[in-house]
Amino acid sequence: MLRPPKLAPGDRIAVLSPAFAAPAVSEALHEQAMRRLAAETGLVPVEYPTTRLLGASAEARAADVNAAFADPGIRGILATIGGDDQITVTPHLDPALAVADPKPFVGYSDNTNILNWLWRLGISAFHGGSTQVHLGAGPEIDRIHLRSLRAALLDGGDVEITEPGMSEDYGRRWEDPRALTEFGDRAATGDWSWAGPERRVSGPTWGGCLEVLSQLALADRLPTNAELHGSILLIETSERLTPADAVAEQLRAFGERGLLAAVSGVLVARPPVSTFDVNPSPAAGAALRAAQRDAVMTQVTRYDPEAVVCVGVPFGHTRPQWILPYGGEMTLDRAARRVVASF
Secondary structure, three states, rough: OOOOOOOOOEEEEEEEEEOOOHHOOOEEEEEEEHHHHHHOOOOEEEOOOOOOOOOHHHHHHHHHHHHHOOOOOOOEEEEEOOOHHHHHHHHHHOOOHHHHOOOOOOEEHHHHHHHHHHHOOOOOEEEOOOHHHHOOOOOOOOHHHHHHHHHHHHOOOOOEOOOOOOEEEEOOOOOOOOOOOOOOOOOEOOOOOEEOOOOOEEEEEEEEEHHHHHHHHHHHOOOOOOOOOOOEEEEEEOOOOOOOOOOOOOOHHHHHHHHHHHEEEEEEEEEOOOOOOOOOOHHHHHHHHHHHHHHHHHHHHHHHHOEEEEEOOOOOOOOOOOOEOOOOEEEEEOOOEEEEEEO
């Protein structure tokens, strides 16, 4: 995979909404994110016509992505948030622009579409990061998120992925003034769960939001099993609270396709189990997470008993959130119980 060059303080970074234009919901939150991004990285955020435009067409959003890749003065791209229809945007992207001037792209959730599009072009990117959730909201940027954002955009290097010890599924509503100064309700987290042989595996990452991967499979936009050979599969589920049996069904289908047998390891995110409208008790929430863990481990070990599996890592739809390489190298060491990402 081709790794785009890192940025330097003073470089310009495009802040785009190729899925949902979240900044239009709370411009105060977005402006705080822009100030924090500039202060913590030294980068200069640059917005485009659809960054704050609700209801922009797929063609208009793709035009902004294309313009960011075409502009030699833009050295990176950061998504404001995910969404639900980016699968309609990627057909309008110009691969020649991304190949001619590869730039770090940072996003997750529905941005799995663009991440996969870049991966299939041979360009690595970064899974995670959003201005609206992880930069603008709350009293500050979480330490692990800022560390991985800097690693993705500026610093590079090998970083051990660690557990911050606390997690939240959602924060304050964006329209609530408290969203600018308060985190959501956080709870203590447990140890990660491991499966597979006591060995160390390394490989380039691929995967993303499971609900988006199902769309990509139906649209016939997944890599081949041969292309995924030896990879580390990233799996995370969204705020839709996809139940464990649905996760099992999709992974079983991936197993029948031969995808699970192709990878050398599987890294699974701590899943959200609550929303503004759904609030299970701590015990019920733990049971939901355990059910998803068991579903993943059952299907992966059924189709690839040699794969190293780690479940519960804080990436994807959670906060604090680690940004992870997408197409970059990752190591899962079951014997040492360590996860290391190369940025």
